[in-house]
Structure formats: C-alpha cells, structure tokens
Amino acid sequence: MIRSLMAMALTLGMASSAFAVDKAYFEIKKVTVTDVTEQYAQQFKATTNSVNGLNEDCNTGADFVARTSSETSVLDAANPLNVVELIVDQIINIGKKIFAVIQAGRPVVNLKLDSANALPKGLTCWSDLSGWNVPNSKVYNVVYENGFGMSVVDYSYRVIYTAGGSADGVGKYITNATFLPANVSVAWGFTFDAKAEIPSVFNTGSKKDPVAGMVMNMEWKVTSAVAHEQSTESYFVSGDNSLKQLQ
Template sequence: MGKLVLGLCAVLLFTAPSASASQVTELEKNFFTIGDVSITKETTDKSEDLSWLSAIEDDCGVSEAWSQQKPQSTGITLDQIINMGKKIWEIVKANKPVVEIKTKTANALPKGIQCWDQLESWNFPKAETYKVVYKNLMGIEVVRFTFRVIFTYGGQYQGKGKYITNATIVPADVNVVWGYTFGANVKINQVVNLGTKQNPKAGMEMNLDWMVKTPLVENRKTSTYFLSGEGELIQY
C-alpha cells in the first residue's frame, strides 16, 4: 500500500504527457477527497508503555497556568468544582505532535484547593486508546491518528468527594500521506458536580477537535469524552 501511495503521489506531481486533463482531474479528486472516517477504541494492552506518566505536568500551584486561575478565597467549598489547569491546548500541528517539556492537563477540584496534592486516596491513572482513520475515495488510508485519553480520579479531601486531576489527551501515533494536513487540539468544555453537596463527584467534558485539509476539501470533526471522579470514561 505504501508503494501504491508513493506511485500515486508521483503521478499527481508529474503528470504523464499522454494523460488527458479530465483523467488527471478525476485522479486528483479521488485522491484528495475524503471518502470514509472512523474512530475506534483500541484493545487495552496491560503491558503498554507508561513512560508518558513522567511527562505529566506536576507543577501545580507554581506554574503560570495554576497561578493565574487559583481561587482567591481561603475557604474550601467541596461541592463547587473548578478547573485550575488548562482549558484549551494544541496536541498536533502540521501533521506532527506538539512537543512540550511537560504535558498540558486539566482538573476538576474543589474550589479553594491550591493543588491536587492537597487531596488524598488518588487511584492509579486511567488511560484508554482510540484511533481515527481517514480514507479517500480510492480507499487509501490517508490519515491515521492514535491517541490516549488519560486522567487520575478518586481524590478526596478529608475523606469526602471524588475528584479528577491530570486529565489530558496525548498523541500516540500520527501518520499522514502527502497532500494532506492534519491538526488537533483539546478543549475542556465544562466541569460539574455529578454528586451532592455532601458527597461531591467531579465530572469533566473534554473535546478533541481535529481538522483534515487537502487542496480540495477541509474536514473538521469533534469527539467528546466525559470523565468522572469514579473512573468512568464515556466517548460520544
């Protein structure tokens, strides 16, 4: 398949003199027009590399993102859940993962908390892997994007609540053929209290927005993920 794609790219770049204009136009149309888009959840591999854990942004309370958004009040309100991390960030630009020293993250914590490490009873991070595949009208796979949705859940303050921290989406693999451009970003839509005032349970809605562009078309799509403080992860 790789040789076929390279051959088609060569044809598109250097049209044979014997080919008619209509034939070339039809070839370009079929190559540069999106025919099918799919998103699937990958089977979890328990032996999966967890090296990404070391790149999670862990400087809460002192980083610019935290200092700009930390609450002004000194009291802690368990049922008022806020995001003191990032609200939107880019993860793929011009077909390549955005390289950061530390991975950008969001959280859903009680108002008044200065840092997630003030909470206790955190569970081990949960991660699920998904794959987006684009095929053109010729049935050729032109974009393949694999990514992980990651978050840590279950944090409690003085034995109460179920909160979320270090929620993020990280690119695992990006493959894009010649003539196609791919970009993606993460947006935190909202954080909510799924529980009660006495027993709060954090909820977070994350959007993964992406764009595929060719000389002929531009396609934008969004996949939404809802996380809970009890470790639930729903994709819709």
C-alpha cells in the first residue's frame, strides 16, 4: 500500500513537472521589435517594376482597386490623360486596404503584389504622374521568446513605398506602399499570422500644394497551447519621401 502511494506521488510529481516544462515552452515571456534595416541590402527585384496591377494594366480597374461606388464612375469612365482637371487636393487610396502577409507561419505569395497608393482623385494610374523618387524601404524584426528564453517566432518585414510623384509639378503623392516578409521562422507548437492594413490616406499639405500622407499598420498574432498574443506596429509615410515609426 505504501509503495503504491509512493509510486502514485512520484507519478503525479513527474506529471506536474512535465506540465510545468510544457507550459514554459508554450508561454510568451518577451517580445522585441528592432529596426534592422542596416542588416538587409536594399534589394528590389525585377518584380517591383510591376508591384501591383496598376503598373501592368492601369486603366482596367483591376480587382484589387479599393474605391467607393461614387468614385467608380469617375475612375472608370475617364482616361486620366484626357481629364481636364485632376482633384489634386483630394487624395484617395487606389489599392488594397487590408491584405495577408503571413498565414500559418508561411509568407503569402502574390503574383500581383498587394499594395496601397495615395493618389489624386480622378487618377487611375500612378505612371501618369512624374518626378517619383526611387523606392525607399526599412526592415523591422520581431522576436518572441518563450519561458526558456528560446526564440519561438522570428519575423522580419520590409516596409516599401515610392513617393514624390506630382501632377504637372503639383503635389507629392505615394504609390506602391506595401509590406514584404524578409524572413520568418516559427517554432513547433506556435502559429503566426500577419496582415497589413492601410486605414487612411490624407492630405498633409495645403489645397494648392498637397502632400499625401498614409498610415500603414503591420498586425500580427501569435498563438500556442497556452498563449495568445496580438500586436500592431504603425508607420506614417509622407509624399515628401519620409517614413516614421509611430509610438
């Protein structure tokens, strides 16, 4: 009887210890977000020449175009080259407002890369503007550590945009703003998902000299058997070719 009780106590102790070990593995104890741009070369593949459907087929109203029904008639009915006057101080987003970047720990592959734009109302193609700066980007790294100090999620993403385009010398606009996964590593037992959101575009300049502004959010979620963590990093992109991480 005594031996049976001792064996039972030992079994329970071992089970409790194993549970504590398992829990420590699946817990999230530390999260860090770091600017690691200097560790990554400014690499822009040939596909950036067709970063979104606007480049390949500007005037067809491709399926990624985010616009209201009231804007549809203006954008679809008129060739921007024939429009008498663009509404340069009214800036709209011709592009996707929400799109997946990482799903179940794997990068989402798009033949036509999802992106957003801050362009003058009445324009359907960014290439009808001129004076664009070269594409600009920064890379940020997110690391999640568990109870053992192990890195269970290591995710680097690149914020890319092209700014400075103008309509006959008026305004500074933004095109091809997007997030790209630079690296992702997810440990066994963890699920990682990330999506991009472009909630707003607006005019930060004046009516005569509009400057596009855009908020870009990178949202991600980490889940395990005992943890659920969700975070967002926000960035402000300006038509004057600047990028700022928001606190």
